Amino acid sequence: xxxxxxxxxxPLIGLTxxxxxxxxxxxxxxCAAVGFLDGEAGPAFAVPGVVTTALGLALxxxxxxxxxxxVNVTPVAGLLAVTLAWTxxxxxxxxxxxxAGSFSSPLDAFFESVSGFTTTGATLLNDIDGQPQAVLVxxxxxxxxxxxxxVVLVVAIAPISGPGIQKAFYAETSSxxxxxxxxxxxxxAKIIAGIYLVLSVVAALAYLAAGMGVFDAINHSMxxxxxxxxxxxxxxxxxxxxxxxxxxxxxxxxxxAINFAFYWRxxxxxxxxxxxxxxxxxxxxxxxxxxxxxVSLWLAGDSTGxxxxxxxxxxxxxxxVTTTGFTTxxxxxxxxxxxTGIVLAMFIGGCAGxxxxxxxxxxxxxxxxxxxxxxxxxxxxxxxxxxxIGDHVYREEVRRAVLGFxxxxxxxxxxxxxxxxxxxxxxLTAFSAASATLNMIGPGIGEVGALESYExxxxxxxxxxxxxxxxxxxxVFTVVAxxxxxxxxxRSLRLVP
Numbered sequence: 001x002x003x004x005x006x007x008x009x010x011p012l013i014g015l016t017x018x019x020x021x022x023x024x025x026x027x028x029x030x031c032a033a034v035g036f037l038d039g040e041a042g043p044a045f046a047v048p049g050v051v052t053t054a055l056g057l058a059l060x061x062x063x064x065x066x067x068x069x070x071v072n073v074t075p076v077a078g079l080l081a082v083t084l085a086w087t088x089x090x091x092x093x094x095x096x097x098x099x100a101g102s103f104s105s106p107l108d109a110f111f112e113s114v115s116g117f118t119t120t121g122a123t124l125l126n127d128i129d130g131q132p133q134a135v136l137v138x139x140x141x142x143x144x145x146x147x148x149x150x151v152v153l154v155v156a157i158a159p160i161s162g163p164g165i166q167k168a169f170y171a172e173t174s175s176x177x178x179x180x181x182x183x184x185x186x187x188x189a190k191i192i193a194g195i196y197l198v199l200s201v202v203a204a205l206a207y208l209a210a211g212m213g214v215f216d217a218i219n220h221s222m223x224x225x226x227x228x229x230x231x232x233x234x235x236x237x238x239x240x241x242x243x244x245x246x247x248x249x250x251x252x253x254x255x256x257a258i259n260f261a262f263y264w265r266x267x268x269x270x271x272x273x274x275x276x277x278x279x280x281x282x283x284x285x286x287x288x289x290x291x292x293x294x295v296s297l298w299l300a301g302d303s304t305g306x307x308x309x310x311x312x313x314x315x316x317x318x319x320x321v322t323t324t325g326f327t328t329x330x331x332x333x334x335x336x337x338x339x340t341g342i343v344l345a346m347f348i349g350g351c352a353g354x355x356x357x358x359x360x361x362x363x364x365x366x367x368x369x370x371x372x373x374x375x376x377x378x379x380x381x382x383x384x385x386x387x388x389i390g391d392h393v394y395r396e397e398v399r400r401a402v403l404g405f406x407x408x409x410x411x412x413x414x415x416x417x418x419x420x421x422x423x424x425x426x427x428l429t430a431f432s433a434a435s436a437t438l439n440m441i442g443p444g445i446g447e448v449g450a451l452e453s454y455e456x457x458x459x460x461x462x463x464x465x466x467x468x469x470x471x472x473x474x475x476v477f478t479v480v481a482x483x484x485x486x487x488x489x490x491r492s493l494r495l496v497p
Contacts (some may be wrong), residue, residue, distance in 0.1 A: 011063050012063075012077050012078060012081050013077060013080065013081045013084065014059045014060075014062055014063035015059075015060065015063035015064065015081075016081040016082065016084070016085045017056075017059050017081070017084060017085060017088060018056045018057070018058070018059030018060035018061075018062075018063055019056065019060065019085075020056065020085045020088060020089050020092075021052050021053070021055050021056030021059065021088070021092065022052075022053055022056030022057055022060060023056070023145055024052050024056070024089055024092040024093070024145070025048075025049050025050070025051070025052030025053030025054070025055075025056055025092075026049070026053055027049075027138070027141040027142070027145060028045045028046075028048055028049030028052060028053075028092075028096055028138070029045070029046065029049040029050070029053065030137065030141065031045040031049070031096065031134040031135075031137050031138040031141065032044075032045035032046035032049050032134065034133050034134045034137050035100075035132060035133070035134030038132060038133040038134060040100075040132035040133070040134065041096075041099075041100040041101075041132040041134040041135060042134065043099075044096050044099035044100040044101075044134070045096045045099075045100070045134055045138065047099075048092070048095040048096050048099070049096075052092050076482070076485045079478050079481055079482045079485070080482060082474065082478060083470075083474060083478060083479060083482055086117060086118065086146075086470055086473060086474065087470060089113075089117045089145075089146075090110060090113040090114040090116075090117050090118075090466075090470070091110070091113070092113075093109070093110075093112070093113030093114075093116060093117065093138070093142055094106055094109040094110050094113055096134075096135075096138060097109040097112055097113065097135065097138070100132060100134065100135050102125065102131060102135050103124070107459055107462060107463065108124050108462070110466060111124055111454070111462045111465065111466055112124055112125070112139075113142065114466045114469050114470060115442070115469060116138075116139055116142030116143050116146065116228070116230060117142050117143070117145065117146040117473075118146055118357075118440055118469040118470060118472065118473035119143050119146045119147050119223075119226050119227055119228035119229070119323075119355065119357070119440055119473070120228070120229075120325070120357075120436075120437060120440045120441065120442050120469045120472075120473075121143075121223075121228050121229025121230055121324065121325030121326075121440075121441065121442030121443070122325075122436065122437060122442045122443075122448070122454050122465065122469070123230070123442070123453050123454065124453055124454050124455055124462075125234075125453065126234065126453050126455070127234060128231065128232065128233060128234040129232075129233055129234050133215070136219060136232045137219065139223075139230045140218075140219040140220075140222040140223050140230060140232075141222065142230075143222060143223045143226045143228030143229075143230050144200070144222035144223070144225075144226050144228075146226060146228065146473070147196070147222075147225060147226025147227065147228060147256070147355040148192065148193060148196045148226070148355070152189050152192055152193065191260075191264055192260050195260050195263050195264065196225065196260070196355075199225050199252070199255060199256065200221050200222060200225045201221075202252075203220075203221035203224055203225050203248070203252040203255075204217050204218050204220075204221035205217075206221075206248045206251070206252065207220055207221055207245065207248055209248075210242060210244040210245045210247070210248045211240070211242055211244060211245060212240065212245060215232070216232050216233075216240075219231075219232050220232070220237075220249070221252075223324075224249055224252045224253055224256060224324065224326075225252060225255070225256040225355065226256065226355050227253060227256045227257055227322050227323055227324040227350065227354070227355045227356045227357075227440075228324065228325070228355075229319070229324045229325025229326050229441075229442045229443075231326065235327075235451075236326050236327040236328070237249050237315075237326045237327065237328050238327060238328040238329070243311065246311060246315050246328060249315070249319075249326055250314060250315055250318050253318050253319060253322040253324045253326070254282075254283075254286070254318060254322060256322065256324075256350075256354065256355045256356065257282065257321070257322035257323070257324075257349075257350025257351060257354045257355065257356035258279055258282065258350070258351050258354055259275045259278060259279070259351040259352055259353040259354050260353055260354065261275050261353050262275040262276070262279055262351070275351070276390065277365070277389045277390035277392065278351050278352065278361050278362045278365065278389075279351060281361050281362075281364075281365050282321075282350065282351050282361040285321060285345075285348055285361065285364075286314075286317055286318055286321050289317045289321065289341055289344075289345050290313045290314045290317040290318070291313075292337075292341055293313040293316070293317055293334075293337075293338045293341045293342070294309050294310055294312075294313035294314070296334075296335055296337040296338045296341070297309050297312065297313055297334060297335070297338055300334075300335040300337075300338070302333070302334050302335055302338065311328075312328065312329040312331075313338075315328050315329070316328070316329055316331045316342065316450075317341075317342070317345055320342055320345045320346055320441060321345050321348050321349070321350070321358075322349075322350050322356050323346075323349055323350060323356045323357040323358050323439055323440045323441045324356075324441075324442075325436075325441050325442025325443050327443055327450045327451065329450070330449065330450050330451045331449075331450050332445050332446070332449030332450050332451070332452075339445055342445070343431070343432065343435060343445060346358070346435045346436065346439045346441055346444075347359050347364075347435065347439060348361060348364055349361065349439060356440075357439050357440030357441070357472050357473065358439045358440070358441075359405075359406065359409060359439075362389075363402050363405065363406065365389055366387065366389065366394065366398070366399065366402045367402060367403070367406055369387060369388075369389060370387065370399055370402070370403065373385040373387070387399050405475075405476070405477060408476055408477065408480055409476050412438065412468075412471060412476050412480070413434055413435070413438055416434035416437070416438055416464065416467075416468045417430050417431055417434045418430075419434075419461075419464045420433050420434050420461055420464060420465075422460075423457070423458045423460040423461035423464065424458055424461070425446075425447065425456075425457070425461060426446065426447070428445060428446040429444070429445070429446030429447040429448060429456070431445075432444035432445035432446050432448060433446075433447075433448045433454075433457065433461070433465065434468060436448060437465045437468040437469045437472065438468040438469075438471065438472040438476075439472055440469065440472045440473060
């Protein structure tokens with residue numbers, strides 16, 4: 001007996017939550033420094049920052065003790081750890097937002113925090129320009145931490161191995177093929193973190209070169225690479241009225257939505273497959289939808305000229321497909337064809353293993369390929385078809401996993417739409433709000449349009465949106481699988497005659 005106090009949590013959960021609280025606490029302390037320099041909201045971030053950091057360090061110290069390292073955590077523990085990490089990270093964001101006076105309602109502050117950490121970009125703030133700089137930096141840091149994935153940061157320093165830590169890692173990185181950059185998960189997480197940091201710095205420099213000020217450039221670089229969409233301006237990127245800024249935003253939204261494994265392979269000079277097929281498909285979706293939307297805008301007279309038509313269509317489609325959520329134009333006022341294209345683009349998402357949300361391009365491609373093969377089997381039943389994209393062959397388990405994911409995803413989306421409608425939203429806004437939150441986009445159509453906030457949502461709808469945002473960030477499967485495990489545990493405790 002050492003007399004040492006033991007915390008009643010498993011090593012993986014303790015490590016994950018400890019890392020989550022520590023990262024959130026340190027980010028708050030950065031915001032506190034900004035607040036003291038700016039003369040506003042410093043104490044609102046300093047006090048919760050110290051408390052959150054101390055709690056995180058206590059959990060970390062307990063989790064990395066020698067007797068805890070040898071504990072083999074289960075996959076269910078991994079699912080629970082990552083779900084708790086995102087939920088409690090969002091809880092930590094509530095206190096400074098309320099203390100700084102940005103929100104009077106804890107539910108509204110929780111909505112903003114969930115939207116930040118999940119990189120959704122939906123907001124309840126109308127007067128963003130009037131917020132203290134510390135609050136603006138906190139919104140950006142929440143998205144930057146959420147973009148890379150809190151658990152990925154934790155895994156990068158994790159002294160614990162096993163199926164649980166792998167389950168937690170892949171619950172965030174959304175790799176359809178479970179592609180590792182290195183044999184060790186810890187090394188893979190470090191590579192992802194390094195690439196993410198470098199891309200963030202390059203994006204900030206690009207925004208500076210495009211004419212942004214230092215404060216705006218740093219904040220927008222974080223939310224662009226994270227494909228989050230929070231801005232320091234109420235009018236988002238449109239407030240800068242600069243083609244150069246919009247081009248930089250388009251480029252780095254695309255950069256953030258590409259599989260990080262693609263960059264690692266390019267750096268090492270190795271073959272870019274299978275990621276190259278997905279990247280080409282991703283760029284193809286953006287180009288194709290942009291062309292259709294642009295032509296419809298031109299024919300319907302919804303733009304002021306050819307140049308603005310091209311820029312508005314490319315920017316709006318890119319921000320939706322990458323699930324970033326920046327705005328420069330009110331696409332809610334466009335013609336029905338263009339708005340329909342925007343809504344359909346919400347479900348595609350970026351590449352697997354990127355910071356983007358949505359179904360993911362590789363899954364969309366595999367779904368399309370599977371559907372085409374089923375049609376071919378109706379014509380030639382005896383022919384054996386291999387699921388292949390480019391020169392990469394996918395196992396039958398991948399096909400089943402993708403089909404299962406899509407079914408569960410649409411079921412969750414259906415429940416989300418019905419819940420939004422039950423809260424009093426009209427059908428268009430209900431469909432759009434569920435799409436924009438589950439797919440982590442932010443702006444939608446109707447009462448949650450491009451130039452609107454989510455103030456039109458009732459308290460019930462805001463709570464539903466929070467659930468959808470967390471479920472979307474965890475690829476739906478994680479939350480549903482955890483609920484299924486809890487249900488099985490409940491059934492096992494029942495007395496069945």
